[in-house]
Amino acid sequence: MASKLIEKYFRYEHLPQIWCQGCGNGIILRDVVKAIDDLGLDVDKTVIVSGIGCSSRAAGYLNFLTLHTTHGRAVAFATGIKMARPELNVIVLAGDGDLSAIGGNHLIHAARRNINITVIAFNNNIYGMTGGQYSPTTPTGDYGTTAPYGNIDRPFDIALLAKGAGATYVAKGDCFHVVQTTKLIRDGIKHNGFSIIEVADVCPTYYGRKNKKGNAVDMMTYQKENMISAEAALAMSEEERKGKIIVGKICENDYPELTEEYQKIIDRVMVK
Amino acid sequence: MSKKVLMQGNAACVAGAIKAGMRFFAGYPITPSTEIAEMASLKLPTVGGHFIQMEDELASMAAIIGASCVGVKSMTATSGPGFSLKQENIGYACMAEIPCVIVNVQRSGPSTGLPTSPSQGDVMQSRWGTHGDHPMIVLSPSSVTETYYLTIRAFNLAEKYKTPVILLMDEIIGHLREGIEINDEDVQIIERNKLDLNENKKGYEVSGDELVPSKHLQGNMKYNITGLSHGFDGFPTNNNKVAGELHERLMKKIDENKDDIVTYQEYKTDDADTIVVCFGGSARIVATAVDMAREEGYKVGMFRAITIWPSPEEALRKLSERVKRIIVVEHNYGQYLLEVQRIVNNPNCKIDFLGKVDGTVIIPDEVLKVIKEVK
Incomplete structure (x- = not known):
């Protein structure tokens, strides 16, 4: 199955990817492509946009029109694409630092506007490309190359941040539960409005090594053994949720979509 | 038939842009350029185009590049402090060869400076504002009428050379109201060539001494666009020969066409x-x-x-x-x-x-x- 997806959607000549052994990015990218395939999206009408960082290199491996943009700005580029050509499917691939630190402003405003783009947040809790600095999603107390005494920052929950900003489809997935995560991505792409799927990534090279999480298999096993459903998470206290991997839909609701609302203005004022 | 009308410099810029085929504008409020965003928001839907007020200047620049990548002529407008913020993605547009127009109605700086007194303090920033060696075309109008025609020229040059073009206005012209006479009879508009390409996989391919990649942004685009040094298919590369040739071509495409541009x-x-x-x-x-x-x-x-x-x-x-x-x-x-x-x-x-x-x-x-x- 995987090889067929590679044949159909990947720039075969540029494989293998630059990612480290055991990196979760390849698994998440496979889920994205499987979701696209399941939905039968027209590859000629689908644009993949990414920012800067390990996971943002994902776009370049896909055989679509792909935009590998500037650090943090993928959602802003995507907004321009969708606004100018609303008929296109626009999918953003971005890491936790890219999306919630330098690009945080773009994320919350795209969510607020409810523009119909889908964001896949590859959350590995660390800046990987630059060598393991703590990110806005590094848990308090964890280590990074710029947190040698332990991180004193309070982390963001990207999914809840997006929900708070008005995202109309929010879900969380992980690297181990590929069937569930693929379905969540599929539903996100199908959703008419701003959708985001935050996927718990694994970075054995930096986050794992810095925090003694073991190798890639250990980190994947951790996801397997600590997964709870989004429904179960709702009933738990913050303390009980600590260290758990949540998989499932956080919210899904209807709200007028931005480009459709703009079309109504065009229909009203366009000089024919 | 031409008609004489009273118009502000900033309004003439929008009129010229729409004439040139602008169908997307992204901006952020800043004096003394705000009338450009206001006018764009009013006029664009009447011609089937789209306007969006973004969350910041960086996002506005990013959005117009995104729109241009999918074939829509795009513009943003700002003033000094906002121009500083746009530099990041102006560099991206240079490197990725994306046509777009950036208007900077200059005001007194540095920093927030003297809002919004006239200044021409962004001359060097307009040339070297973004990091790294890069080509740049900057036009500066001296009247409301010229603002109209130079905006059209900015779009044409952007399309022809596949590069961002800066319209460097100043408060004197942006806020000036004078009678202008528009005669569009001789106006030429450069559209993107629609080459017959089924699968355009090597948009950045150039042959011989070609300086502007003719297949770029044409047809059914199936290649990568990046701010990294890249090969003909847009895929990032650390190959020094490829990088050197790309950088040299980017500079030459403007330098060797000065006769046409200047x-x-x-x-x-x-x-x-x-x-x-x-x-x-x-x-x-x-x-x-x-x-x-x-x-x-x-x-x-x-x-x-x-x-x-x-x-x-x-x-x-x-x-x-x-x-x-x-x-x-x-x-x-x-x-x-x-x-x-x-x-x-x-x-x-x-x-x-x-x-x-x-x-x-x-x-x-x-x-x-x-x-x-x-x-």
Whole structure:
């Protein structure tokens, strides 16, 4: 199955990817492509946009029109694409630092506007490309190359941040539960409005090594053994949720979509 | 039929942009450019285009590049502080060769400066604002009418050379209202060639000494667009040969087409022994001062750069070979002065300077005084 997806959607000549052994990015990218395939999206009408960082290199491996943009700005580029050509499917691939630190402003405003783009947040809790600095999603107390005494920052929950900003489809997935995560991505792409799927990534090279999480298999096993459903998470206290991997839909609701609302203005004022 | 109307410089910019085919505008409010965003928001839906007010200047620049990548002519507008913020993605547009137009209605700086007094302090930033070596085309209008036509030219140059083009206005022209007469009969619009490409996988491919990749942004695009050094298929590479060739081509595509790009105006220069060099709003003041000086018998003329980058180097050097004195007049501390000093190679031609950075406008009498100060 995987090889067929590679044949159909990947720039075969540029494989293998630059990612480290055991990196979760390849698994998440496979889920994205499987979701696209399941939905039968027209590859000629689908644009993949990414920012800067390990996971943002994902776009370049896909055989679509792909935009590998500037650090943090993928959602802003995507907004321009969708606004100018609303008929296109626009999918953003971005890491936790890219999306919630330098690009945080773009994320919350795209969510607020409810523009119909889908964001896949590859959350590995660390800046990987630059060598393991703590990110806005590094848990308090964890280590990074710029947190040698332990991180004193309070982390963001990207999914809840997006929900708070008005995202109309929010879900969380992980690297181990590929069937569930693929379905969540599929539903996100199908959703008419701003959708985001935050996927718990694994970075054995930096986050794992810095925090003694073991190798890639250990980190994947951790996801397997600590997964709870989004429904179960709702009933738990913050303390009980600590260290758990949540998989499932956080919210899904209807709200007028931005480009459709703009079309109504065009229909009203366009000089024919 | 042309019709004479009263129009503001900023409004003329939007009118020109729509004429040129702009169908997407992303911006962020900042004086003295805000009327451009307001006018774009009013006019674009009437022609089936889209306007969006983004969350910041960085996002506005990103959005217009995104729109242009999918075939829609795009523009943003800002002023000094916002222009600084746009530099990141202006560099991306240079590297990825994305046509788009950035309007900077200059105001007094640095930082928040003197909102929103006139200034021309972004001359060097417009050329070298983003990091790394990169090509740049910068146009500067001196009247409301010229703003209309230069905006169209900015779009045309952006399309032709697949590069961002900066329209460097100043508050003097942006907020000026004057009668303009638009005659579109001779206006040429450059559209993107629609090449018949089934699967365009190598958009950045160039052959021989071709400087602009003809397949880029054409047809069914199936390649990567990136700010990293890249090969013909847009995929990132660390290959030094490929990177070197790409960077050289990017610079050459503007440098070797200067004859096509560069424009300037000479006023009463035929018999002049003194030339006042200027651009943008300053030129109106200089032209008046030249007339006043001529009445008093001074042989003085004006040289106005319309394309300030690339600079009208050859024409100015030629002129400097036969005049005794050049006076550079600009509303800054001497930025274009540096370029004029670089260009002029005649030891018998003295270069003087008149600038202002207090937020007020230089008046013709001040220029006249410098003209008459024959040292």
